[in-house]
Amino acid sequence: MLEDLKQEVYEANMQLPKLGLVTFTWGNVSGIDREKGLFVIKPSGVEYDQLKPEDLVVVNLKGEVVEGSMNPSSDTPTHTYLYNHFPKIGGIVHTHSPWAVSFAAAKMDIPAMNTTHADTFFGDVPAADALTKKEIEEDYEGNTGKTIVKTFEERGLDYEAVPAALVSQHGPFAWGPTPAKAVYNSKVLEVVAEEDFHTMQLTHQSSELPQYLLDKHYYRKHGANAYYGQNNAHSKDHATRS
Amino acid sequence: MLEDLKQEVYEANMQLPKLGLVTFTWGNVSGIDREKGLFVIKPSGVEYDQLKPEDLVVVNLKGEVVEGSMNPSSDTPTHTYLYNHFPKIGGIVHTHSPWAVSFAAAKMDIPAMNTTHADTFFGDVPAADALTKKEIEEDYEGNTGKTIVKTFEERGLDYEAVPAALVSQHGPFAWGPTPAKAVYNSKVLEVVAEEDFHTMQLTHQSSELPQYLLDKHYYRKHGANAYYGQNNAHSKDHATRS
Amino acid sequence: MLEDLKQEVYEANMQLPKLGLVTFTWGNVSGIDREKGLFVIKPSGVEYDQLKPEDLVVVNLKGEVVEGSMNPSSDTPTHTYLYNHFPKIGGIVHTHSPWAVSFAAAKMDIPAMNTTHADTFFGDVPAADALTKKEIEEDYEGNTGKTIVKTFEERGLDYEAVPAALVSQHGPFAWGPTPAKAVYNSKVLEVVAEEDFHTMQLTHQSSELPQYLLDKHYYRKHGANAYYGQNNAHSKDHATRS
Amino acid sequence: MLEDLKQEVYEANMQLPKLGLVTFTWGNVSGIDREKGLFVIKPSGVEYDQLKPEDLVVVNLKGEVVEGSMNPSSDTPTHTYLYNHFPKIGGIVHTHSPWAVSFAAAKMDIPAMNTTHADTFFGDVPAADALTKKEIEEDYEGNTGKTIVKTFEERGLDYEAVPAALVSQHGPFAWGPTPAKAVYNSKVLEVVAEEDFHTMQLTHQSSELPQYLLDKHYYRKHGANAYYGQNNAHSKDHATRS
Incomplete structure (x- = not known):
């Protein structure tokens, strides 16, 4: 079932350690077949050097496992929510990449300060609100998707033009038309977070790019x-x- | 004697350079057989690329060498103290990993500022008090264990839920149910120390996680x-x- | 056509990932044959691990493609402008190396603060003015070359003695008598940017080198x-x- | 001539890139045969991956080349001065390692802030005075040695107990009983410079170790x-x- 997509999502997952975006098992990539309404995602807590394409789990847009003997990523409800509300995306990545996490913990956007940023993100990458106690206790992973979507709506952002967000106190999510492109966006986010950090230490004057x-x-x-x-x-x- | 445990502790030691946690010989892992009351530890000052499982030294809970032709780690009395006072731990790691050392030198806790931290440490990782002149001169390595245990007692911390500590002016110790899990915790500590440093530079507002x-x-x-x-x-x- | 130069420029391009100066395809090297008035440049958007010497594109000093089936780097007009106005240079490098980008985003020169800098750059590496809206819309890449040349003229700098510049909000360009030497200068710039950043955090006193x-x-x-x-x-x- | 020492100094030089202490050719190691009054040093500007033991140059304590077809390191007069004034050292290392350079540019000592430091350096590593215009013009490399020795004399430091110094505006020198030990000390210096930098950003309170x-x-x-x-x-x- 969805063997080509599994291979594609497998390869995208394997890019995460190669690009220095994950420590241990802290990251996952999914990819969707929009016609069938099914997505393929990394199983929970599996080491990258032991992951095989056939380990990937197939999930429907209600978040139910349709195929696979392993448990899907614990972040599956976040992926489900994002696929349902961002109808044009084909792949999603979540990592704990350290520079993006540092901004997420500070509850700060990753501002558009240089052209490396502008080549990929058409404006600041927003830090979505931290979840409330109620949101965490009721449906943590689902509400993680919800706070991202809400932020894009409230700020009037185009999720295709700004294909990533931070979740405050937690970390980055990135997406794109394909799983590979989502991974690419995830790496760009980490690179510009590091650059922005240093720019912000160098000067207290505004370094935001003009439109x-x-x-x-x-x-x-x-x-x-x-x-x-x-x-x-x-x-x-x-x-x-x- | 304890050949399986030696192999396990050997492999855990060899993870330290792979995870970027040690320079030269600056780190050691031990693991305990609770039934026999014996633990196995890295010999002192041996290069990781020359270490062999049979080099490991067997020590009893009085800190006496029971088997092994080499000298055990000079930090053996710290391991002994921790095994005696934290009865549920199965492995201990000491490193001089640089981000954790930077916080230890500043005598600052590594605060719980993001979910990467919360996944492993159920709250701030404490910086135990620096040793006094008397404590250093009388029994340096033993008192290094003592200041950690005292800090956990005074703050009412659960050593299973917060499986690491800094010793002020010195560096990190981590532990866990097995030597491999202690190494894992040691790596997480280094990662979150780096992230916290950057978060603390980005904002002066509190970034502590809510309970x-x-x-x-x-x-x-x-x-x-x-x-x-x-x-x-x-x-x-x-x-x-x- | 220009097979030796293509090989030379190919090898210089391949040094960029080896020296840690590029992420993905974010960099390009060119080299010129001054007698023929033709330069060879990396094709646009090609991955380094797929690049072959025969992929390189030959361009004349009007910026017109003379040979090659692929599109040249989108930065070709910048290279063209620099070759026309800095008549003694033989190679040009553009990267998005992160420390140099951090200074460019802050619109700050990379000051001459240590002898590592002085060994290669005879004074501060200037941050050229950011382009105006008009300059960007009319001829972005050409005007990128223009702002560099204008900065050297206005400040009375010798482009052979200071073989690099930042373009504010964007990133570094470096050059030299050969493509290989331009890559070397590009790496030195990144190294001294990192060192300067840390020196500037350590002290607020002037650290500029005496003449x-x-x-x-x-x-x-x-x-x-x-x-x-x-x-x-x-x-x-x-x-x-x- | 001195084939064993050449091999030893060769191997010590080759450790520099392995330990991440040099970019390009920016570093050199020498080792001395005290009985013969001759030392062996890296030739100037040779790439590490092309260096061979027989390329090393033999120099006497007047700084004269005694054997070797290549030019010795341009820093040879500094090594000569140090061997003459620190009679118990057997090897010297000079690098442009970036954290040590950052402190040198700030003209700041690398303070003893943690036990990693104390394991190797018995106190702060001093930043020797920058050279005056006259000192630079008359005998730059010789006076580089002189400012180090003068700093140790004025502060009453023991060069065996504090086996390294920074030269302000320039970078680090380290030494030891053997070339290999000098390289070791050079690496420790870089590690503690990085740690001290971060500790000094974390807190403005004194983090100096007690005696x-x-x-x-x-x-x-x-x-x-x-x-x-x-x-x-x-x-x-x-x-x-x-």
């Missing part, structure tokens, strides 16, 4: 007029333009 | 109602609950 | 009286002088 | 009553003492 630079870098890589890389319609134009 | 989030994360992984991983009675319940 | 120490270290390695290394006329003199 | 803890840790590993490791007369006593 026009955000526009330039984000749309250089995304959308109809993108010209970065080999597969955009406008790459050739750009190459010979100047 | 209800500590409860949630700690009991998600520990005790009768744990549901993280593959071996807990409640993992399946959780998987299908939402 | 006579800059002179000593820079001319120990550069120019007619250099005596560092094996290939300088004065190395032997120095060796037996004292 | 009695310095005494304990230093003499646990050094001198007639040392009991750390396998080769001390008192190791066995300690092992069974408690």
Whole structure:
């Protein structure tokens, strides 16, 4: 069942230790088949060097296990909530990557301070509100998804343009059109968190990017007029333009 | 004598350089056979790449060498004291891991500021008082164990729920039900020390976790109602609950 | 066409991940054949572990692609501008190396605070002005080169003696007589950015080097009286002088 | 000539990149044969992965090359000065290791703040005065040795008990009874510089170790009553003492 997706999600999971994003088993990637309404996720607490594609668990959009002998990630209800409310995403990553966690613990956004950020995130990556006692006790993992979605709604953010969030006191979630792209976004988040930290120590003046630079870098890589890389319609134009 | 335990303690010692917790020979792991009242510990000053299981030294709970041609770790009296006063622990780790040492030198607890911390430590990891001149001169290594135990008693801490301490001016000790689990706790301590440092630089507002989030994360992984991983009675319940 | 230069630029590009200067595809090296007025540059968005010498693109000094089936780096207009205005350089490197980016985001020079800096950079590495809205919208990559050149002119800096610059809000560019030397300068910049950051946190007193120490270290390695290394006329003199 | 010493110094040099203490060629180790009054040192500017034992240069205590076809390290006059004024040392290391350089640039001692420090350095590692214009112009490398020796004399420090120094604005030198021990001390210096930096950011209260803890840790590993490791007369006593 969903063997190709399992392989894809397996490979995305295995990128996490390679990119230095996880310690021990502290991370998980899922990927969804939107037509079937099923997603594939890492089993809970399994070491990366022992993980096999067939260990992955298939879950439906009610959060019920449909296939698999192992228990899915304990964060499965968060993934379920995000897939239901962000209908265009194809993969989700959760890690405890240390720089992103440091910002999450401080309940601070990761601000857009440089073009590395703008290449991937079209604005600040928000720190969603910490969960209340009631939210934690009633449905911790589900409400973790809920606080993310609520933050995007309240701030009027586009989850495709800002494909990540911090959950205050906890850590980062990232997503994207595919599991591999979600992992990529997860790494970018960690890199810019580290850079922002150092920039904020260097100066107390505002280092937020102006909107026009955000526009330039984000749309250089995304959308109809993108010209970065080999597969955009406008790459050739750009190459010979100047 | 205790060949299985020697192998287990050997493997736990060899994890220390792999996890980036030691420079040169600055670390040691021991493990105890509670029935026999004997523990096995790394010999003093031996390089990790030259260490062999048969080099490990067997020591009784009076701190006397029972078997082994090499000298045990100079920290053996600390291990002895902790085994005698924390009767449920099965393994102890001492390292000079740099982030934990930085907090120890500042005589500061490693506060519970994020869920990575709460997953392993049910509250702040205490910095035990620095030893007095008299304590150092009379029985340095024994009193190093004593200041840890005294701190847990005075603060009413449960050594099973908070399986690590700093010794002020010196560095971290961690423990657990097995040598491998003690090494795991030792790594978590280093990771959260680094994260806390950065959180404390980012904000001067309190970043301490509320008790209800500590409860949630700690009991998600520990005790009768744990549901993280593959071996807990409640993992399946959780998987299908939402 | 330019096969030797392609090999040289290929090898210089492959040094970037080895030296820890790039994440994903975020960096590019070019090298120029001054007689032919053509330069060779990395194609846009290609992973380093898939890059081959024949993928490199040949571009003329108007920024037009002369040979190559792939799109050149989206930063090609910046390289073009720099080759046209810094006539003695033979190679250019752009990366998003994190310490240099942190200073660029803070719009701060990387000051000359130690001899590691003075060995390579004869003074502060300037942070060029951020681009205006107009400059970004009209010709982003070309104007990125322009702000660097303008900064060197306004401050009266010698681009051979200070072979790097930051572009504010963006990141570092470095250059040199060859592509390999440009990569070397790019690494030195990252190392001294990290050191400067920590020095600036340690003390609020000025740590700028005096001119006579800059002179000593820079001319120990550069120019007619250099005596560092094996290939300088004065190395032997120095060796037996004292 | 001095083939055994060349091999020993070669191996000590090769430890520098393994221990993460050098970038490019920025470091050198020498070792001395006190009976013959000759020392062996790395040639100037040679890459570590191309260095061979036979490349090492033999120098006498006047700083004259006695054997070798390559130029010795440009820092040879500093080594010469130190061997002449610190008569009991057998090896010297100079690196540009980044944490030590950060303190040197700030012209700050690396203070004794934890037992990792006390195990190797019996007190603060001093930052020697920066050289004056005259000292730099007349005999830069010789005067680099001179400022170190002067600092030890003025502060009444024992160069065997504190086997390292920073040269302000420049970087660290370390030494020891053998080249290998000098490299060891060089690594310890880098580790404690990093730890001290973080401790100093965590607290503004004094974190200097009391003398009695310095005494304990230093003499646990050094001198007639040392009991750390396998080769001390008192190791066995300690092992069974408690």
